[in-house]
Amino acid sequence: MQNTKTMSTWNSGSEQGMGVFHICGYSQHINTAAGEKKKILVSSTFRAGGHHWAIFFRPDGFSDKSVAGIVIASKHVKLRASYELRLVDQSTGLLVSVHKEAPREFQRDKDFHSAISFFRAKRSIFESPTCLRDDCLTMECTVTVIKEPWRTGTKTIPKIQVPQSDMAGHYAKLLEEKVGVDVTFSVGGEEFAAHKVVLATRSPVFKAQLYGPLREAGAVPITIEDMQPDVFRELLHFIYTDSLPPLDYLKADARTDMIRHLLVAADRYGMERLTLMCQSILCENLCVQTVATTFALADQHQCDMLKDACLEFITCSIARDAVQRTQGYRNLKRTCPPDVIEVFEKACRFRKA
Template sequence: MEMSKQSRSEGSEVQTTLVDSALVKFKVDYEEITTHLREVVHSYIFSAGGHMWRITCRSFTVNGPAKCGLCTIVEHLSKSRCSKAIVEAFLMDKEGNPSTSGKQTDLVENYIIDGQITIICSIMVLSDSSIPVPPSDMGKHLGHLLDNTVGTYVSFNIGGKTFHAHRAVLTARSPVFRAELLGSMAEATMPAITLQDPCDPHSLDRLKLTCAQKLCDGLSVDTVAVTLACAQMYNCPELKNKCMDFFAKEENFKKAVLTKSFFQLGLQFPSVIDEIWERDGL
């Protein structure tokens, strides 16, 4: 991939800084691309550092038509301006470990999973500048305002705990909070508000997914049932699917069904238990 750098006047101090990065997983059907020689397979187009990129994988012959190899190319698709980037690509083996190269005889044995090869590509977009700009510290300043309760703020009682927040930030992030805190509703003049279910009623979708990610990271045979109950109760299909996938593994299922939380899940959401039986073919 050709990259260029703008010329600088003599005497200016140039610093290279990281602008943005991306990590992309690209799966290729091995039999399809090696059977039809010179066939090209493209990844989806993705963005990094304000530029558009694409991974291209093509097959080619090695020592005659009986053998073939794979070539991976990272294309810079943006036409507006040049870019400087560090690009690295590697194969993912069956154990989930990276490898920068692999012999053809090793591909089928070590790298093909369900007929596919997984290519991981990382791109770090750089910028040369004689006047480096520090990262934004707006979040730090907003945090100071919150800690010092400077300006108009409101407190929330959630599960017996008190959380402080700024009305302006809340109204910017949630149309429901905007109506409650700036409109004619009773909450507009209340210094403290009690919330039962903060995410769904207040359209805080990103906060909801952040919580779901935390719960997903802690999945185990002891927590999967209660986590699935939360996903069902708060209508989070992303978290529910992760829990169902966890149950789909036989070794996990055999241990999880013996927990007290699984029994409680059946009492609270019997339809979810039916989904587990149906999905796992039990």
């Protein structure tokens, strides 16, 4: 089943802009006479968050001459923003904060026809000796516009396909090409070259034989008794590839015999996985002709699960009499201990009952 991964992102952010407003001749804009319209000083516009902003400064305030009025305005109808107004200390060049507004909604004002924020501040702040020098005043306004959250389009993350492991193929090639072989075995008159470290890694028996205190010294072939060359060849194949060959070159009966021999070899060299694989194959191929022989083999090599499978096959089989007429059954009675034969025959009697 092919899996796909998609990704989308929910974004939120802000954009910031700053306007600097120089006011020269500050004194000319304050203390307006009675009846005279109070002056409003307007900065040039500056951009923040994709909108134009301006500072409206009324030094004389509105109703109280001790208070100045400040309007931060944008021509946008509605938005959310924060801002800070600061004055430049002209003796040090440092900034003095006058007012800081947390994020808020800017709404349209009928007089300004813009989205505005209004606040008042004492004139004494603007007219302090450090900020007002040579009748000039400099203020900075930083506006931060909170952008509307948005979601990016859905993207499909490409899936990187990883091929199946080819390690077994490399080890099979290593065995086939015999590069770096350092041990030779003589089995039934045939010689097989291999790599000690591979054999020792896969089999505790080979490890003890090749690297243990009783290891055989010298370069002469190590002779292996009681094993056919074809069985040893398939054993090496499993050691290097962790898999059994298909054995297609053998007929059905010969394949079963090969699996039995491999089970014996696996038990001999302490290779548990191969032992279980052979048991599984023999279990799947139980029949009247093979069950007695397989039972005897299982008993000899302590394959309890395979023994139980044989007994279960007999108790469920309708051909129990045929089983007792097979050569495998006759061999079982000749080679196995009486108690083992008794277990086998008890299963047959149980079926007859």
